[in-house]
Amino acid sequence: MNKDLTLYVISVLAPDRRGIIADVSDVIYGLGGNLEATSQTIMQGWFTMLIGAWFPAPIREADVKQALGRVADIEVLVRRTPKEMTTAALGGDPYVVICDGDDKPGIVRGLSRCCANKGVNIDDVWNEVREGRFITVFHVTVPQDVDPKDFRQDLESVAATLGVALTLQHQDIFTATNSLQVHTKRR
Amino acid sequence: MIPSEDILKTVEMVRIENLDVRAVTLGVNLLRCADGDSGKMLRKVRSRLHAAASNLVPCCEEISAKYGVEIRNKRLAISAAGALLEPHDARVCLPLARVLDETADSVGVDLIGGYTALVQKGISDGDQLLIDSIPEVLASTERVCASVNVASTKAGINMDAVNLMGRQIKKSAELTAEKDGFGAAKLVVFANIPEDNPFMAGAFLGPGEPGTVVNIGVSGPGVIKSALKRLLESGEKVDLERIAEEIKRTSFRVTRVGELMGREVASRLGVQFGVVDLSLAPTPRVGDSVGEILQVMGIEAIGAPGSTAAIALLNDAVKKGGLFASSSVGGLSGAFIPVSEDVALSQAVADGSLSLEKLEAMTSVCSVGLDMIVIPGDTDAETIAAIIADEMAIGVINNKTTAVRIIPAPGKKVGDRAVFGGLFGAGHVLEVRNAGRSGRFVSFGGRIPAPLQSLGN
Numbered sequence: 347m348n349k350d351l352t353l354y355v356i357s358v359l360a361p362d363r364r365g366i367i368a369d370v371s372d373v374i375y376g377l378g379g380n381l382e383a384t385s386q387t388i389m390q391g392w393f394t395m396l397i398g399a400w401f402p403a404p405i406r407e408a409d410v411k412q413a414l415g416r417v418a419d420i421e422v423l424v425r426r427t428p429k430e431m432t433t434a435a436l437g438g439d440p441y442v443v444i445c446d447g448d449d450k451p452g453i454v455r456g457l458s459r460c461c462a463n464k465g466v467n468i469d470d471v472w473n474e475v476r477e478g479r480f481i482t483v484f485h486v487t488v489p490q491d492v493d494p495k496d497f498r499q500d501l502e503s504v505a506a507t508l509g510v511a512l513t514l515q516h517q518d519i520f521t522a523t524n525s526l527q528v529h530t531k532r533r
Numbered sequence: 534m535i536p537s538e539d540i541l542k543t544v545e546m547v548r549i550e551n552l553d554v555r556a557v558t559l560g561v562n563l564l565r566c567a568d569g570d571s572g573k574m575l576r577k578v579r580s581r582l583h584a585a586a587s588n589l590v591p592c593c594e595e596i597s598a599k600y601g602v603e604i605r606n607k608r609l610a611i612s613a614a615g616a617l618l619e620p621h622d623a624r625v626c627l628p629l630a631r632v633l634d635e636t637a638d639s640v641g642v643d644l645i646g647g648y649t650a651l652v653q654k655g656i657s658d659g660d661q662l663l664i665d666s667i668p669e670v671l672a673s674t675e676r677v678c679a680s681v682n683v684a685s686t687k688a689g690i691n692m693d694a695v696n697l698m699g700r701q702i703k704k705s706a707e708l709t710a711e712k713d714g715f716g717a718a719k720l721v722v723f724a725n726i727p728e729d730n731p732f733m734a735g736a737f738l739g740p741g742e743p744g745t746v747v748n749i750g751v752s753g754p755g756v757i758k759s760a761l762k763r764l765l766e767s768g769e770k771v772d773l774e775r776i777a778e779e780i781k782r783t784s785f786r787v788t789r790v791g792e793l794m795g796r797e798v799a800s801r802l803g804v805q806f807g808v809v810d811l812s813l814a815p816t817p818r819v820g821d822s823v824g825e826i827l828q829v830m831g832i833e834a835i836g837a838p839g840s841t842a843a844i845a846l847l848n849d850a851v852k853k854g855g856l857f858a859s860s861s862v863g864g865l866s867g868a869f870i871p872v873s874e875d876v877a878l879s880q881a882v883a884d885g886s887l888s889l890e891k892l893e894a895m896t897s898v899c900s901v902g903l904d905m906i907v908i909p910g911d912t913d914a915e916t917i918a919a920i921i922a923d924e925m926a927i928g929v930i931n932n933k934t935t936a937v938r939i940i941p942a943p944g945k946k947v948g949d950r951a952v953f954g955g956l957f958g959a960g961h962v963l964e965v966r967n968a969g970r971s972g973r974f975v976s977f978g979g980r981i982p983a984p985l986q987s988l989g990n
Binding site: 520 | 546790793
């Protein structure tokens with residue numbers, strides 16, 4: 347990418363409605379921006395979007411925020427992203443933690459704290475309450491120096507305290523049973 | 534990132550629908566242990582098996598924990614033991630079987646297959662010794678499984694061997710009368726025996742296979758049944774083509790588990806990966822039954838007209854789905870119908886809806902043959918031989934593997950129950966109609982010539 351361009355990461359929150367992506371991308375296009383990556387989801391009726399986009403050098407954080415602020419009912423956070431901030435790929439093996447049990451506060455907190463204590467990175471989290479049961483799926487990377495057996499023991503002890511069922515399975519089992527690949531593509 | 538819904542589906546297959554790897558079987562060639570000195574031969578066998586297999590169970594347990602999928606059975610399959618007996622006499626058979634039994638125990642596997650003779654065209658000295666010793670071996674050991682190949686499409690049916698096996702099955706049951714004839718449950722008579730079959734009791738390592746090799750048996754009748762139930766309850770308009778498609782898709786998932794885990798076991802043990810056997814192998818647990826799949830498909834009483842067509846559809850769809858999921862498929866590959874090991878089939882016998890004749894018809898379109906069927910203890914050896922001959926004919930003419938594993942339970946009559954326990958299950962005694970009326974035919978002996986299908990070149 348041209349050195350006269352600057353990478354901004356933009357976080358957008360707005361009530362979900364038709365046309366919201368078109369409105370946001372109109373603004374970015376109008377500022378001369380070029381999308382690098384986007385990720386969006388809808389949560390409880392709220393539209394959320396993370397955007398990585400390159401802008402010409404004169405454009406500042408405040409300019410992007412001000413321009414996007416003109417889109418109806420939108421809340422925006424913009425951050426300039428220096429090259430050195432891009433996350434280096436973490437070494438390790440991809441595992442999936444699946445937990446389900448009666449819905450109660452503290453499940454994600456307990457599991458995520460357990461991951462943090464072990465130095466296990468959480469790459470993605472998904473939760474849902476179905477018929478009173480709280481289901482959570484953590485995609486994690488278990489570093490080479492962490493024994494998955496120890497990690498599993500720690501998780502199981504947290505799960506026992508919380509009274510929920512838990513499994514830790516290597517991600518390849520899900521890749522193999524749900525895609526044409528047998529093994530997960532390593533980062 | 535794999536969608537969470539897909540992850541939860543896989544988790545459900547494992548947690549609720551009994552998805553597992555049914556068998557990891559390490560094949561070990563023992564021909565290098567052949568020796569005219571029986572003591573030396575036995576020592577070599579023990580040492581070779583220990584060296585090859587001591588890490589099998591710990592390795593399977595580690596991989597099982599990694600993927601969260603149980604490897605239910607860890608087993609050994611040796612090259613046909615008849616070859617080791619060639620230079621010896623009858624006194625060596627039992628000591629050899631005991632070495633196999635003890636070694637299997639010490640490395641932690643539940644069964645060891647390969648007490649095997651290949652006699653489709655004729656019986657060598659070693660094979661004769663082996664066959665003669667089978668009843669005593671099966672009665673005196675816990676883990677040893679025996680198999681004898683008496684027919685092939687290329688060679689035809691060796692009726693002398695068939696007659697011999699009729700007698701040996703009966704004797705094997707009699708010597709284990711206190712266990713309802715359990716000895717015969719560890720003995721399989723084959724046509725076209727596969728050389729890479731990971732499933733017991735018929736597993737052995739065939740000629741042309743690597744020195745050591747890992748073969749995998751997948752399973753998953755419960756997974757297929759649940760998938761079909763979901764499909765039928767979905768409100769979608771369903772016909773048999775759609776049912777076949779659903780079985781195919783589910784079989785793909787099931788096979789992938791075997792492919793992934795089997796290759797890793799082989800890689801960690803430093804041996805060649807052989808095949809994934811795409812078989813639907815039931816266990817006596819409710820929800821792990823091939824018969825229950827037929828019931829979901831609309832066969833209310835297994836054995837009713839339509840049963841053969843239903844199992845043919847199932848068998849074919851399993852193969853088609855599995856074939857695409859693995860780069861190396863072999864063994865028996867199909868839907869098994871071992872009666873005592875399958876809760877719904879066993880119940881169908883108890884209810885009187887499933888007969889020996891219907892089972893025979895079903896085996897002509899599925900894997901693997903008349904399997905784990907309890908018959909009256911007073912069935913004569915000639916009738917057992919004739920049952921074997923019929924089943925062998927289906928295999929030979931249709932160029933497929935067929936087998937007979939029947940248990941003439943001593944003292945039991947039609948309607949009585951025989952209990953074997955564990956994976957072998959329990960079953961009601963099935964009627965053998967017209968028993969004692971084919972003795973003249975089988976006693977001609979000799980060979981039923983190879984069919985036209987053998988001249989394919």
